[in-house]
Amino acid sequence: MAARHKYFPLVSIITVNYNQSEVTCALLESLNKISYPNFEVIVVDNHSTKDNPAIIKQRFPNIVFIQNPINYGFAAGNNYGLMRARGEYILLLNNDIEVPENFMEPLVEKLQNNPGIGAVSPKIKFYYQPDTIQYAGYTPIDKVTMRNTAIGYWQKDEGQYDEDKETAYAHGAAMMVPMKVVKEIGLMSYIFFLYYEEADWCARIKNAGYQIWYVGNSYVLHKESVSTGRMSTLKIYYLNRNRIVFMRRNIRGKEYYIALLYQLFVAIPKNAFKFLFQGKIKYFLAYYKAIGWHLTHLFSAEIHENPML
Numbered sequence: 001m002a003a004r005h006k007y008f009p010l011v012s013i014i015t016v017n018y019n020q021s022e023v024t025c026a027l028l029e030s031l032n033k034i035s036y037p038n039f040e041v042i043v044v045d046n047h048s049t050k051d052n053p054a055i056i057k058q059r060f061p062n063i064v065f066i067q068n069p070i071n072y073g074f075a076a077g078n079n080y081g082l083m084r085a086r087g088e089y090i091l092l093l094n095n096d097i098e099v100p101e102n103f104m105e106p107l108v109e110k111l112q113n114n115p116g117i118g119a120v121s122p123k124i125k126f127y128y129q130p131d132t133i134q135y136a137g138y139t140p141i142d143k144v145t146m147r148n149t150a151i152g153y154w155q156k157d158e159g160q161y162d163e164d165k166e167t168a169y170a171h172g173a174a175m176m177v178p179m180k181v182v183k184e185i186g187l188m189s190y191i192f193f194l195y196y197e198e199a200d201w202c203a204r205i206k207n208a209g210y211q212i213w214y215v216g217n218s219y220v221l222h223k224e225s226v227s228t229g230r231m232s233t234l235k236i237y238y239l240n241r242n243r244i245v246f247m248r249r250n251i252r253g254k255e256y257y258i259a260l261l262y263q264l265f266v267a268i269p270k271n272a273f274k275f276l277f278q279g280k281i282k283y284f285l286a287y288y289k290a291i292g293w294h295l296t297h298l299f300s301a302e303i304h305e306n307p308m309l
Helices: 021-031 054-059 074-084 104-113 179-185 197-207 233-250 253-277 281-296
Strands: 011-017 039-045 064-067 089-093 117-126 129-135 174-178 211-222
Touching: 011 021, 011 074, 021 039, 021 054, 039 054, 039 074, 064 074, 074 089, 074 197, 089 104, 089 179, 104 117, 104 174, 104 211, 117 179, 117 197, 129 211, 174 179, 179 197, 197 211, 197 233, 233 253, 233 281, 253 281
Parallel strands: 011 039, 011 089, 039 064, 117 211
Antiparallel strands: 089 174, 117 129, 117 174
């Protein structure tokens, strides 16, 4: 009896590069060795100025290479990739990820076998400590504090998270979504620029009636915060600005006002003044610049826009 032909749907892998061309090339090198036979790679360069991103296309001529004339941000960079993607499934990968040979198949199979799932993420481990977990799912974002935690974070990987589980959010560093879901819910919101965009996208996926799953028998390795640094004014500004953007887009009714009061009178003063007392004036100013943005965008319609594909 002839063996049944296995169907491998096209996967469009999208990654955004910003001043990290060698890091991006390391990702592409690891993708060259995977066992999954049907994929395209789209690299979006967000106007790198500190190195020469042309080397990416020179070394990997088969990729689709998009060079943006300005840095539109991480969300917009992914959106440009989504507009060019031809795949049945989309895989967003941070450029500071490297992948093992067989990581793709479990993700595709999970989505193929479960049409009610709108996004999946693999286990994410630290590249420089590959026995240690960064992500094995997320807890829900608390509707008052606007914070959540990564399940398994900094735990040794001893197989305790090898089972697939429904989770609150996929992880933007490695996230697979069916193209039909993207067409239904739209692209990432451009308002985020950096941070919280994937949590917001996941919230929209769930609002459309889909589940989000963590897939435990697939993993990737993450170098983490290569582009923004472990602590920087850029990171403080966008994390805190976008925490409140996420709140404004996703929390409703009484819970919204409770969350707003908590941010204004507890979280923001506590965190900002901690930087001030430590003498970290530039971090303090980044914090208040983040809050000031909301004062100047109190009635901005752009905050609630969802661009469609």
